[in-house]
Every structure is written in structure tokens, then in C-alpha cells.
Amino acid sequence: MIPGVNPRQMRHMMKRMGIAQQDIDATEVIIRCSDKNIIISNPQVAKVNMMGQETYQVVGEAHEESLDTAPELNEEDIKTVMDQTGASVERVREVLETTKGDLAEAILKLKED
Numbered sequence: 001m002i003p004g005v006n007p008r009q010m011r012h013m014m015k016r017m018g019i020a021q022q023d024i025d026a027t028e029v030i031i032r033c034s035d036k037n038i039i040i041s042n043p044q045v046a047k048v049n050m051m052g053q054e055t056y057q058v059v060g061e062a063h064e065e066s067l068d069t070a071p072e073l074n075e076e077d078i079k080t081v082m083d084q085t086g087a088s089v090e091r092v093r094e095v096l097e098t099t100k101g102d103l104a105e106a107i108l109k110l111k112e113d
Helices: 007-016 074-085 089-098 103-112
Strands: 019-024 028-032 036-050 053-066
Touching: 007 019, 007 028, 074 103, 089 103
Parallel strands: none
Antiparallel strands: 019 036, 028 036, 036 053
């Protein structure tokens, strides 16, 4: 808050200006982005309502986690595509990675080649 201002007075002034603040007991905050997650541990979260507009204020220890976008390929999927197309293991893996693990799309793509 503002140094030298009584917290009770501050709440009263905020209330007169139409600002309501509510503390939220959170243990972790996760912000999901397209390529990463931002994780805030031990956060202090406050919801502020000012003239009908809600905003959240988050303070804490932040770290980033990149998202693994590569599909998980198992041997059974690879064998299925190989049986259907007659393609090599390496080629099947390559096509499955480009199709993000979609077996049907991989089979169609390999049959076109």
C-alpha cells in the first residue's frame, strides 16, 4: 500500500471511489500461452472490482515451462501404418510427426507418395 496511510483508511477511500478488493487464497497461478505455460508459485492474488470491471493482480515467484508439441508415437501405431502402406520405419515416423500422430492422415499421405 501507500506508506504512512492506515490500511483501514485506504479501504474506506477505495470503497468511496467504488473500488472493491478481495484477496483470493490461491496456491498456484498458471497462464497458458500457445507455446509455453507461465507458472506462478506462492502467489498473492487480489481481485479488484472497479466500476463493474474485474481485474486480477498476481504477485509471486514465476517460472516458464515450454510445451512439448511433438506427438507421442508408440510402436503399435508405427506398425499399423507400416502394414497399411509398406513404408519404412523412418518414413512412417517422419510422416506421423508431421501429421501430429494422426494415423489416418499419415496412411493417406504415404499412399499418395
